[in-house]
Amino acid sequence: MVVLESTVSPSACLYVCSTPIGNLSDVSLRLLEVLREVDLVLCEDTRQTRKLFSRFKIPADRLRSYHQHNERASQAWLREQFAAGRRIALVSDAGTPLVSDPGAVVVETAIAMEVPVVPIPGPSAVLAGLVGSGLTMTPFVYLGFPPRSQSERLLWLEPFRSAPATLVLYEAPHRLEATLAFLRDTLGDKPAVLAKELTKLHESFARGTLSALCERVAAEHPRGEYVVLIDNRLTAEDAERVREEETECAWQRALEEVRHAMEQGMSHKQAVAEASERFGVKRRELYNATLAQEQS
Template identity: 40%
Template sequence: MENRMTGTLYVVPTPIGNLEDMTLRGLRVLREVDFIAAEDTRHTRKLLSHYEIVPRELFPYHQHNVLGSSEQIVARLREGKSGALVSDAGMPGISDPGAEMIGALLRESLPYIVLPGASASLTALVGSGLDTRMFQFFGFFPRERKGQESLVERLRNEGATTIFYESPHRIRATLQVLYEGVGNRRFVLARELTKLHERYVRGMLCDAPELLSEDDERGEIVLILEGHSQQSEDREESLTNEQIKLRVGRLAAAGIPAKEAMRVVAKEAGLSRREVYQVLLDHADDEF
């Protein structure tokens, strides 16, 4: 091999969908290391089998056994064995316990090498068409209300493009939380990346309910949110009466109480809730 592997842990990215995205270097490492620590050994066996790789030793390393597996890996490295750390998909250490393993190696002064490769977050960001000059990644969107409120408050005036992971059954609620918290911005959902049914859903947060298919339950989603900017401010302050009425109606149709719907649209339009209410009264009989 090009590099001396004795006592070194290799962090090896794996495909996020298309098996052809496995790198030649990654395959070489997986063939030659003494052990492989995997997020899910069953999943990794399928990958290894596809490339006709027979591991010398394969054992689990996941969020439920971090301490024990970390000690196991450290012990093998101290014996002079080389190893590989892999996750089910993408780069180990991104939204999985791989980062804790790196921390353990640093504390133990043991060598490691990170291989470049597949990453769902960066693939989705580039494919989104949103600004890539400055971005941030938050992993999975918080489930607890307190965590959501804290994050939304942080994002309200954040200029960077933001990346999240989310599950199909929670994406509607997450988009609604963002709409209520940061106003109307562009967003992109990346689904089934690198797979046969890969697709991007693009739109404004206010239109999210209409853009999402009721029966689309495939795989993990990457959510890309536009940052706060003068462009979005101008857009928020230029809502027509027609848009105000339509957006209040869409929120109400989604089950949002009338007062809350008016509050959200008022914030989006740069108006008071009373002004939004007056628009609705003045145009109650209008058909746009």
């Protein structure tokens, strides 16, 4: 990242603020203090943020709309605000900014101008879903919202298909059933959890395999945004199948190695000894299996 020559007032600061994801009682005292004291509050939707401000009697005259469609166009304006020493809070409609929400350009601009970036931690649907899921939390991989087209989804998921981790993603209700089916067909019928309405009155966690969750969603007509969590680690059956495949592959390669070595003039005994050591197969079994080659 290019660092711009700093002519910024030392009072300039960017606060990246986590806000409640449903239950306004999850607000932190530190967040309220920051929102009351900053000069500007950048928010995705001023109507959503006004609800929070109204609940805690914070004047809403410093709100400015800032979303994915205007963040690049606002960059010059942001530089002016930081240069003038403004203290700016960044919030999203719910949860932690930058986590599938706009805000990266604000942080990028602040860092380039050597303006302090101060996180105000708090609610996050990713973490709330993880701790309530019952799945192993470490490691986990957050994937955000899946792309809409099948070809883009395949490219999006490919780097993580073999990741031995809990995969976490968000999905809208009208795409949920198709996404679960895609995950099942691509990853296998792994253990999974659907978390919905987190921190709200009808918060729920549905647990089962991806196939079972597909059936449940088809019968329920889902509403609200979902956190989808998949345990992508190998099951005992998966691990055994992989071991069997690896053993068979090693055995076939050892047989081929013995044949090739003997064709090059190596003795049967020596060829077996070297191939057994190289591919980790039992020497006596390999010797017996390749005895016919010596006799031919």
